Each structure stands twice: as structure tokens, then as C-alpha cells.
Amino acid sequence: MSFGLPLRLMRTASFGLALLYATLLAASAVVLGFIVYWTVQASIDRQMAAHIDAEIEILKEELRSEGAADLAREVETRINYFGALDYFLADADGKRLAGDLSNLPATDGWSDIAIPDPQRGKDPKYFRVKIVHLDNGYRLVVGDDLGSKEDIRRAFLGALGWALLAFLVLTLTAGALLSSAFLSRVDAIARTAEAISNGDLGSRVPLQGTNDNFDRLSATLNRMLDQIQRLMESLSQVSNDIAHALRTPLGRLRQKLEVARANSGANSECTKTIDAALEETDNILDTFSALVRIAQIESGTRTAGFREIDLSKLFETVSEAFSAAGEDEGKTLTAKIAPSIKFWGDGDLISEMLANLLDNAIRHTAQGAHIEVSLVNHGSQLVASVADDGPGVPPSEQDRIFRRFYRLERSIGTAGTGLGLSLVAAVAELHGMKFCATDNKPGLRMTLSFDCGVLNAKRASRAIDHDLAQGPRQIARRGPERAEKVALQS
Amino acid sequence: MRVLIIEDDAETAAYVLDGLRRHGHVADQVSDGRDGLMTAAGGDYDAIVVDRMLPGLDGLAIVKMIRGAGVKAAVLFLTARGGIDDRVEGLEAGGDDYLTKPFAFSELLARLNALARRPPLTSIETVLRVADLEMDLIARRVKRNGTDVELQPREFKLLEYLMRNAGRVVTRTMLLERVWEFHFDPKTKIVETHISRLRAKVGSGGQQQLIHTIRGVGYVIRSPS
Numbered sequence: 001m002s003f004g005l006p007l008r009l010m011r012t013a014s015f016g017l018a019l020l021y022a023t024l025l026a027a028s029a030v031v032l033g034f035i036v037y038w039t040v041q042a043s044i045d046r047q048m049a050a051h052i053d054a055e056i057e058i059l060k061e062e063l064r065s066e067g068a069a070d071l072a073r074e075v076e077t078r079i080n081y082f083g084a085l086d087y088f089l090a091d092a093d094g095k096r097l098a099g100d101l102s103n104l105p106a107t108d109g110w111s112d113i114a115i116p117d118p119q120r121g122k123d124p125k126y127f128r129v130k131i132v133h134l135d136n137g138y139r140l141v142v143g144d145d146l147g148s149k150e151d152i153r154r155a156f157l158g159a160l161g162w163a164l165l166a167f168l169v170l171t172l173t174a175g176a177l178l179s180s181a182f183l184s185r186v187d188a189i190a191r192t193a194e195a196i197s198n199g200d201l202g203s204r205v206p207l208q209g210t211n212d213n214f215d216r217l218s219a220t221l222n223r224m225l226d227q228i229q230r231l232m233e234s235l236s237q238v239s240n241d242i243a244h245a246l247r248t249p250l251g252r253l254r255q256k257l258e259v260a261r262a263n264s265g266a267n268s269e270c271t272k273t274i275d276a277a278l279e280e281t282d283n284i285l286d287t288f289s290a291l292v293r294i295a296q297i298e299s300g301t302r303t304a305g306f307r308e309i310d311l312s313k314l315f316e317t318v319s320e321a322f323s324a325a326g327e328d329e330g331k332t333l334t335a336k337i338a339p340s341i342k343f344w345g346d347g348d349l350i351s352e353m354l355a356n357l358l359d360n361a362i363r364h365t366a367q368g369a370h371i372e373v374s375l376v377n378h379g380s381q382l383v384a385s386v387a388d389d390g391p392g393v394p395p396s397e398q399d400r401i402f403r404r405f406y407r408l409e410r411s412i413g414t415a416g417t418g419l420g421l422s423l424v425a426a427v428a429e430l431h432g433m434k435f436c437a438t439d440n441k442p443g444l445r446m447t448l449s450f451d452c453g454v455l456n457a458k459r460a461s462r463a464i465d466h467d468l469a470q471g472p473r474q475i476a477r478r479g480p481e482r483a484e485k486v487a488l489q490s
Numbered sequence: 491m492r493v494l495i496i497e498d499d500a501e502t503a504a505y506v507l508d509g510l511r512r513h514g515h516v517a518d519q520v521s522d523g524r525d526g527l528m529t530a531a532g533g534d535y536d537a538i539v540v541d542r543m544l545p546g547l548d549g550l551a552i553v554k555m556i557r558g559a560g561v562k563a564a565v566l567f568l569t570a571r572g573g574i575d576d577r578v579e580g581l582e583a584g585g586d587d588y589l590t591k592p593f594a595f596s597e598l599l600a601r602l603n604a605l606a607r608r609p610p611l612t613s614i615e616t617v618l619r620v621a622d623l624e625m626d627l628i629a630r631r632v633k634r635n636g637t638d639v640e641l642q643p644r645e646f647k648l649l650e651y652l653m654r655n656a657g658r659v660v661t662r663t664m665l666l667e668r669v670w671e672f673h674f675d676p677k678t679k680i681v682e683t684h685i686s687r688l689r690a691k692v693g694s695g696g697q698q699q700l701i702h703t704i705r706g707v708g709y710v711i712r713s714p715s
Contacts, residue, residue, distance in 0.1 A: 321680050
């Protein structure tokens with residue numbers, strides 16, 4: 001989680017939104033800033049022009065009322081005012097009378113000029129000036145330092161830059177915080193979904209109590225999960241009820257047949273018929289038990305029997321048990337089993353699964369067939385297989401053989417319920433194994449492959465889950481039994 | 491053998507009671523969990539057959555309580571469901587064996603016989619004998635009439651179980667459970683094959699056969715009388 005978090009954060013929708021908002025807001029802040037900036041600049045320009053115009057009017061008035069000599073004096077006086085404007089006054093011949101503005105253009109009117117400033121090195125000082133010719137032919141120039149305007153511009157741009165930076169940092173931090181809050185909620189939902197698909201139907205999305213969108217979504221999901229759990233429970237209850245409804249009378253039928261057999265005495269014809277009826281009854285009961293077992297296993301909740309088991313020993317026991325029987329039917333069974341492979345699972349179910357595969361291999365091959373059981377370790381991958389060189393299964397049928405009651409045309413009429421491989425598939429699924437049938441060229445190869453690494457992790461997490469969920473699970477398990485009891489009594 | 495049946499299904503109870511009495515056993519029946527607890531705790535029974543699900547008090551609770559009270563009788567659970575989880579729970583609660591409904595009476599009887607006549611733990615046998623067949627459990631050797639009989643480890647286990655129950659019928663499923671630890675019924679004739687191999691090895695050379703098949707029930711090893 002630690003290393004991938006920044007990347008995951010950036011990929012979240014909320015972070016993307018935060019980033020988009022940040023960009024949009026920053027852009028609008030920049031536009032707004034520039035509008036303000038231009039307005040301020042224009043206002044400064046207008047003020048400066050008005051100031052200069054007013055000054056020129058005053059000086060023109062001075063010339064009219066006091067005369068040219070006074071004008072020059074007046075200009076000199078004004079130069080020394082605090083915060084004064086800049087001036088230049090020349091007579092009709094162009095001789096300087098007062099002021100020190102230089103580099104002036106020849107034309108009258110407004111212009112911006114640059115005057116080298118020894119104090120500032122290479123950078124000249126900029127001035128906005130207005131040049132007018134007075135009534136007596138004097139040339140009057142009044143100007144103002146543009147430096148103040150430049151200072152304002154710099155200060156403004158600086159402020160804008162810092163504000164933008166602060167803005168981005170704040171929005172991105174807020175975005176990251178929001179996103180991680182978002183991610184933790186999403187993770188909580190994902191964990192719940194994972195727990196449910198692992199068979200813990202009682203798992204629910206935790207609520208924060210904030211009544212926000214997420215809480216409402218979680219509450220809706222939880223209600224949906226409650227509903228699904230109710231449906232699943234009623235489904236399993238219905239199948240249990242059916243199992244009971246049929247098994248109880250079938251059991252009584254069996255009991256009566258047995259009593260009849262005990263009473264039939266030496267009547268061998270009658271005994272034979274009763275024996276056949278008993279066998280048929282047992283077959284029906286077998287089919288029913290198998291259906292109920294498959295449903296139980298498929299519900300994924302049968303993990304109470306999970307232990308650490310020695311898979312190699314289990315495979316050896318089962319293949320040894322079948323090898324003698326196979327030999328008697330003229331089939332050789334060889335086993336290639338890697339030693340001391342440990343596994344987390346239900347040993348009884350795995351034995352039954354392997355036994356079913358071997359039952360099939362022995363039943364569906366002709367005399368002289370070779371059957372091979374193998375269990376090998378390919379790195380972190382365990383591969384178990386049962387392969388024969390019998391007639392095999394056509395590729396088009398290979399997926400169908402796992403279906404309940406599915407039987408190949410040539411097997412119809414032979415013994416068997418057609419449920420063996422469904423049970424294998426259910427047990428494989430419960431243990432997270434991949435189960436497939438392939439062509440063994442010739443024959444059939446049944447392969448179970450599974451990941452030890454994943455199972456090791458499961459082993460750890462299930463052990464914890466098991467401790468935590470002991471209470472509720474016990475109650476859940478009692479539920480259907482009580483229902484069954486009712487069904488039995490009614 | 492005195493047997494108590496705690497079962498609320500009247501037909502099953504009658505079937506079991508009738509069967510046991512026919513075979514010369516003394517059998518009592520109660521149909522309620524609470525009565526079952528009282529009777530089981532008070533009476534001196536060799537074996538108790540108890541249904542997992544009972545009105546009043548369930549079978550698991552009854553067995554836990556009577557075990558807590560020091561009742562030593564063998565306990566066999568009956569249940570309509572043969573789930574593995576149920577089996578483990580039953581054994582953990584103090585049950586000795588487990589049978590899924592519906593069952594053949596012969597299966598129940600064979601299991602009760604095996605349970606009720608278990609030797610006390612103090613007398614650990616080191617040599618098992620049936621007629622001239624002798625099994626040394628320490629040296630893990632088998633002799634018939636003084637001659638060594640070579641057995642595979644699984645055949646040894648099978649013969650050991652038969653000899654420990656000498657004179658009593660053991661069923662196919664009992665053998666599958668005890669010898670191979672298979673709690674399911676394989677379609678392949680595993681038990682039959684191993685029994686016939688064992689017979690060939692133990693009874694070779696025209697000696698009298700000791701292992702007998704009881705049709706529709708199971709096998710028994712006994713001295714020729």
C-alpha cells in the first residue's frame with residue numbers, strides 16, 4: 001500500500017476532479033488578476049495624465065499673469081517640491097531655462113522617454129512626458145517618473161504568483177486528502193466484496209456515521225447484501241427442506257424394505273427382489289446426498305474443516321487405495337507425487353475429489369489402460385493431475401462434463417450418478433483451484449492447478465477471520481438446522 | 491448390551507428398537523432432548539444412540555453434558571445430514587461414532603458392537619490372535635501357523651482392525667473410515683479388492699479361511715468353530 005499510494009491517489013476520480021478545479025480556479029484567478037491589473041494601470045495612467053495636464057495649465061496661467069521670467073523661477077521652485085513632477089523649460093531658440101529632462105522628442109504631445117541614470121547603471125529611468133509650446137514660443141515639458149507604475153506592476157505580479165502557488169498547494173493537498181478518504185472508503189467496500197466472494201456472507205461495508213454520499217451508498221449496498229443473504233439462506237433452506245422431505249420418506253422406505261428382507265425368510269426369489277429394491281433405494285439416496293453435498297460445498301461456507309494437510313500423503317493414500325482395485329480390473333495405476341507438499345484445505349473433501357477422479361478413470365477406460373496420478377510443484381504453482389489413455393472425451397464435450405447429471409452417450413447405462421465431476425469442480429472451487437479437462441492424446445487428462453502463495457495468504461487471513469467470526473457463524477449454522485427440525489416434525 | 495435411543499422420529503426409533511431387541515439387546519427409547527439427558531445421565535447404558543436434532547435439547551448439548559457428568563457409555567450420533575463439519579463437531583462434543591440417516595440397521599448394529607466392546611484403555615494388547623493367526627503389534631509381524639505372512643502396510647492395518655473386532659461384523663464403510671480414513675463411498679471396489687488380497691495371503695496353502703463375508707453387511711474374522 002505504501003509504495004503504490006501516490007500513484008493510486010493520482011488515479012482516483014476525486015483527485016482528478018480536485019486537479020481540474022484547481023486548474024480552472026487558477027486560470028480564472030489569473031484572468032481576474034489581469035483585469036484588476038489593467039484597470040489599476042489605466043487608472044494610474046489617467047491620474048498621471050490629469051496631474052501633468054493640471055500642472056501645464058497652472059504654468060500657462062503663470063506665464064500669462066506673471067511673465068516669462070517668473071515662469072522659469074516658478075518651475076525651479078516646483079522642481080524642489082517633495083514628490084514633484086519633472087520639468088523642462090526652453091526658450092524659443094531651444095535654450096534651457098529650467099529643469100533637467102533630456103532626450104526629448106521634437107514633436108509636441110505625449111510620449112514616453114528613457115533617461116540614462118548613472119545611479120542605476122545600465123537601466124535607464126522611464127518618464128511619461130507632455131510637450132507643449134507656450135504662447136510666447138517657449139517649449140514646456142512636464143513629465144512623471146514611470147518607475148512607480150513599474151513598482152506596482154512588479155508587486156502585483158509577485159503577489160499573483162505567490163497567491164497562485166499557495167492556491168495550488170492548498171487545492172492539491174485538499175484533493176489528496178479527499179482522495180485518500182475516498183480511497184479508504186472504496187477499499188472498505190472492496191474488502192467487503194472480497195470477503196463475501198470468499199464465502200463470508202455476513203460481511204458488511206462499515207458505515208462512518210457521517211450520512212454522506214458514501215455512507216448512503218454503503219447502506220444501500222448493505223441492504224442489497226442483506227437481501228442476497230436472505231435469498232441464499234432461503235435457497236439453502238429450501239434445498240435442505242427438499243432434502244429432508246425426500247430423504248425421510250426414502251429412509252423409511254429403506255427401513256421397511258430391510259424389515260421385509262429380514263422377514264422374507266428362505267424365499268430366495270422375494271429376497272432377491274427386495275435386495276434389488278434396496279439397491280435402487282440406495283442409489284436414489286446416494287444421488288440425493290451428492291446433490292446436497294455439492295450445494296453445501298458450492299455455498300462456499302464449508303471452510304470449518306480447513307486444516308493444514310499433508311497433500312503428498314493424502315495423494316499417496318488415495319492412489320494406493322485405488323491401485324490394487326485398478327489392477328484387479330486390468331488397469332495399471334502409477335503415481336508421481338512430489339514429497340511433503342503442505343496445503344491448507346479440507347482433507348476429507350480433497351480425498352473425495354481425488355477418489356472421484358480415479359473412480360472415473362477406472363470406470364471409463366478399457367482393460368490394459370494406464371492411469372497416472374501426479375502432484376508436482378512448479379515454483380509457486382501446484383499442479384495435480386489424473387490422466388488416462390482411455391477413449392477420452394471429445395473436445396466439444398470437455399466443458400460439459402462438469403455439469404450435473406451430464407453423461408457421455410457411451411456411459412449412459414453404466415453405474416454412476418453423473419454427479420462425480422460436479423463434486424470435483426465444487427471442491428476445486430472451494431479451494432481456489434483451477435480445474436480443467438484436456439485431451440491426453442490419447443485419453444483424458446484432468447488437471448487441478450493452484451497457487452501456493454495465494455493459499456498461504458488465505459491460510460493466514462482465514463485463521464484470523466475464523467477467530468473473529470466464530471460467534472456469528474455458529475449462529476448462522478444453527479439457523480437452517482432449526483428450520484430442518486420443523487420440516488421434519490410437520 | 492443396554493442401549494438408549496434418543497430419537498424423536500417414531501418410525502426410526504421403532505425400527506432401531508425392534509432391530510436391537512431381535513438381536514437380544516436391551517433397548518430403551520426417549521423422544522425428547524431433556525428426557526434424553528435425564529435418562530442418559532441416570533441409567534447404566536453401554537451405548538447411547540442420539541439424534542443430532544431433537545426437540546427440547548439438541549444432541550450435541552446432551553452429549554457434552556453427560557460427558558461432563560462422567561458418563562462413560564459409548565455415544566453414536568445420528569443425523570440427517572452427513573456434512574463433514576457436523577461429523578467433526580459431533581466427535582469433538584464427545585461422540586464416539588457417527589452415522590448418517592438413512593442407514594441400514596446392520597450398519598448401526600456393527601458400529602454399536604464395535605463401540606460397546608472396546609477393550610478398556612488399561613489393557614493394551616501387543617499380540618492379537620485368531621485361531622492360528624497371530625499379529626505382533628510391536629514387531630509389526632503376522633504369522634499363520636508359525637509361518638510369516640508378508641503384508642503391505644495398508645493390508646496390515648486392515649487385518650489389525652478385523653482382528654481387534656474378531657468375531658464381530660465390520661461393515662465396508664467402517665473399514666473405509668478406519669483403515670483409509672475415507673469418509674465417503676468410492677464407487678471403485680477398494681475394500682473388496684484389499685480383502686480378497688488379504689484372504690489370499692492369510693489363507694494361502696489350503697488353510698482354513700478365517701475372513702468371512704457377511705452378505706449385504708460386511709466382513710468378520712473368526713476362528714473356525
